[in-house]
Amino acid sequence: MNLKQLSQLLGLSQTTVSRALNGYPEVNAETRRRVLEAVRETGYRPNRAAQRLATGRAGSIGLVMPTADGIYSDVHFGEFLAGLGDEAVKHDFHFVINPSHPDDEAATCRKLVASGNVDAIFLAYMREKDPRIPMLKSLKTPFVVHGRTIGVPTDYPFLDIDNTGAFYDAARLLAQLGHRHFALINGPDHLAFAMRRKKGAKRALAEHGLTLPEECIYHARMTDEQGFQAMERFLRLDTPPTAILCSSTVLALGAVRAINQAGLKLGQDISLIAHDDVLPMLRPENFSVPLTTTRSSLRAAGQRIAQRLIAGILNLEVLPQQELWKTDLIVRASTGPAPAGKPA
Amino acid sequence: MNLKQLSQLLGLSQTTVSRALNGYPEVNAETRRRVLEAVRETGYRPNRAAQRLATGRAGSIGLVMPTADGIYSDVHFGEFLAGLGDEAVKHDFHFVINPSHPDDEAATCRKLVASGNVDAIFLAYMREKDPRIPMLKSLKTPFVVHGRTIGVPTDYPFLDIDNTGAFYDAARLLAQLGHRHFALINGPDHLAFAMRRKKGAKRALAEHGLTLPEECIYHARMTDEQGFQAMERFLRLDTPPTAILCSSTVLALGAVRAINQAGLKLGQDISLIAHDDVLPMLRPENFSVPLTTTRSSLRAAGQRIAQRLIAGILNLEVLPQQELWKTDLIVRASTGPAPAGKPA
DNA sequence: GGCCAAATTCAAAGCGCTTTGGATTTTCTT
DNA sequence: AAGAAAATCCAAAGCGCTTTGAATTTGGCC
Structure with missing residues (x-):
């Protein structure tokens, strides 16, 4: 059943x-009703390829998935x-998922746009002065960034969480609880969110006359094993920290393991706050000692960004371009x- | 630059x-050379939408992602x-990822096919006598199954690992090491792979005159917390098992945590073998006690299935339809x- | 040179949809 | 009730590619 037959x-x-x-x-209400009814009866579905060809819209949004042989596939990404x-399927949108080595993201992204296969780009894993921002701005492809860059004006569409605020809050709580020795298990140091989290933590500490020494900062991919190693290293310090900030519950997993292994009691000997992305497979309340989290x-966030991307492509309502x-x-x-x- | 201009x-x-x-x-070698060269110089790329419309091929493969609010997003899926x-991007193929409540997979899958947006379907999370198999066979859409059903003839294209064999091997090793009390932390009991793993383990035990009592079998989603709970429960039994089989390193994570918490030494007081899907974020060699794995x-597997799916769509070489x-x-x-x- | 087959190349007809530029009808004005 | 403005609806022209059916060249052979 195609348009011709239906008409x-x-x-x-x-x-x-x-x-x-x-x-x-410009179509009579009654006529429209008849059409809609006929669609329901016949089960007519427009051919997406024809639509795409006619409109010039690809009907899909592109994303670069940082992954390569031997490189982590990020739980958070999933x-x-x-x-x-969730959101894309409602509008019959496709994805073009372009795997890429994390270091090639900009090039992969450019290729993805050039392929003409997508009419919007989703961007994540932002870095300081990320080159993808000016690149995408120069092209006309709409895009939404998950996160924000650092060091360049934030005059582009983004959705970010208040990383600085989150870690400020967390650090302040711990400082108020009397902790004096802090450590931070953070994401990769080149990623903007990690920088902001560090900044937030440091700011809160500064307000309490405290510092976050370099040896108490650990940057790494957010995996269980990295969390474990970070914590082990901290515990070997001369004055081990009693307050730990952790950029992910996945990292916390490893950190808690190291804490237990050292015979310390979480919540007593040592306190920990992790950022919780609400990963259904890893709920902070189910840790042996339930985790305090931001x-x-x-x-x-994924749903919202898809919403904005699709609304932008289809010229639906105008959604805010920047959300924190x-x-x-x-x-x-x-x-x-x-x-x-x-x-x- | 389009075909017309190029020509x-x-x-x-x-x-x-x-x-x-x-x-x-039917084209002269010299002519072809000229064309290819012109393509290189002009950077011409065929319009995919037009190709799809003309050929009737969607150029994308569909998959149902079992996920819903409150339902796990599976690390293994990512x-x-x-x-x-990896493989799809090489051939400029798209994905249509259709999220679905795990219980609606069959319906979602049918809708996905009916949408005409995909020219092949990838199927996973197979169940006993899975209704999707006959459904897809009756439609003409090509598909490849990751895993196999149970209880119906396996006369469809699949790629599976030898789950039975894996857990047979694992259980046998433990039996040979003198273990007499086994437990199994398995995936959801309605999924075929979990049934096979249980069967494999039981078979090996039977050969050693051993059994796997019901209270020593735990079926659950493969998350850290489930692993923990399973292990805790086992340790509370009158005769706790000394040999644990585990369907995923993610489950093992929780199980090991419970073991440590109970003050037991992994590899001495209790032995554990987990199935390792080679998740880069969770490597068995990095556990505090490196894990024996299958x-x-x-x-x-993902790469291979994409390869087969795409080869099937494009009528390239004929790849084997069944792989174990x-x-x-x-x-x-x-x-x-x-x-x-x-x-x- | 002439004839047939093989090798190349081409014009044109779609694929199923959107959209432009008009038609045609209906509804207001005055 | 006539003329203008709205409201509806339509025919036809693409969108950029593939593919059918036919035309044109080229090559081989007697």
């Missing part, structure tokens, strides 16, 4: 049927993708007052 | 250029997807001889 069935022209379907105003998918749903989401600080058992007099 | 530039007809590009035999993507790369991959048993430190005389 013949209705005794209308293809033009009118097409317009009725696409919500154009969760975000689920959100994107929370913001990655999946919700606050995070929730949720206190559970992994945070407690600083242990008393430290054994010098 | 004018070359003083050829669109027909000839198109044929030259698509490898048809890793597999990375493999699919190994098979999920990403490689053996797994590697890799012994590390988490397995050791059964502890001596158990304290009764």
Whole structure:
């Protein structure tokens, strides 16, 4: 069943049927009703390829998935993708997922746009002065950034969470609990979100006359094993930190393991706050000692970005171009007052 | 730059250029060379939408992603997807990722096919007598199954790993090490791979005169927390198992945590073998006690399936329609001889 | 040189949809 | 009730590619 057949069935022209379907105003209400009904009865579905050809829209959004042989596939990415998918499927949009070595993202992204296969680009894993921003601005392809760059004007569409604020809040809470020795297990140091989190933590500490020494900062991919190694290293320091900030519950997983292994009690000997992306497979309340977290749903972010991307392509309502989401600080058992007099 | 312009530039007809590009035999070698060169110089790229419309091929493969609000987004799925993507991008193929509640997969799958947006379907999370198999066979859409059903003839294209064999091997090794009390932390009980793994384990045990009692079998989503809960439950039994089989390193993560928390030593008091999908974020050799595993790369499976799917669509070489991959048993430190005389 | 087959090349007809530029009909004005 | 403005609807022209059916060249052979 195609448009032609459908229009013949209705005794209308293809033009009118097409317009009725696409919500154009110049079609009689009654006519539109008939068309819609016929669609329901016949199960007609427009051919997407023909639509794409006729409109010049690809009907798909492109994303670069940082992954390569031997390189991690990020859990966080999967969760975000689920959100994107939720929304995209509602509008019959496709994805073009272009795997790329993390270091080639800019080039891959350019190729993806040049392929003409996508009419919008989703950008993530932002770096300082990320070259992809000026590149995409110079092209006409719409895009939305998940996160923000650092060091360049943020005059582009983005959705980010308040990373600085989140880690400021977390660090302040721990400082108020009397902790004096902090450590941060963070994401890769070239990524903007990690920089902001560090900044937020440092700011809160500074307000309490505290610092975050270099040896108490660990940057790495956000995996369990990295969390473990980071924590092990911290515990070997002369004055091990009693307050840990952690950029992901995945990192926290490893960190907690190291803490247990060292025979320390989480929430007593040592406190930890992790950022929680609301990964359904790893819930902070299910840790052996439930984790205090700063929370913001990655999946919700994915949904929202898809919404904006698609609205932009289809010229639907105009959505805000820049959004900064606050995070929730949720206190559970992994945070407690600083242990008393430290054994010098 | 489109075909028309390109052909004018070359003083050829669109027909000839198109044929030259698509490898048809009836075009002069010299002409083809000229065409290819012009393509290189002009950077011409065929419009995919037009190709799709003309050929009737969608140029994309569809997959149903089991995920819904509150439902897990499976790490394993992400890793597999990375493999699919690796391969798909080489052939300029898209994905249509259709999120679906796990219980609606069949319906979602049917809709996906009916949408005409995909020219092949990838199927996973097979169940016993899975209804999607007959459904897809009745439609003409090509598909490849990751895994196999149970209870119906396997006369469809699939790629599976030898789950039975993997868990047979693992269980046998532990039995040979003198273990007498086994437990299995498995995937969801309605999924075929989990059934096969259980069967493999039971078979090996039977050969040693051993059994796997019901209370020593735990079926659940493969998350860290489930692994933890399973292990905790096992440790509370009157005669706790000393040999654990685990369907994923993610489950093992939680299980190991529970073991440590109980003050037991992995590889001494208790032995554990996990199936390793080669998730880059969770490597068995990096566990505090490196894990003995049965190994098979999920990403490689993704690549291979994409290869077969695409070859099928494009009528390239004929690839085998059924593949069963053996797994590697890799012994590390988490397995050791059964502890001596158990304290009764 | 003439004739047939093989090798090349081409013109044109779609694929199924959107959209432009008019027609045609209906509804207001005055 | 006539003329103008709205409201509806339509025919036809693409969008850029593939593919059919035919035309044109070239090559081989007697």
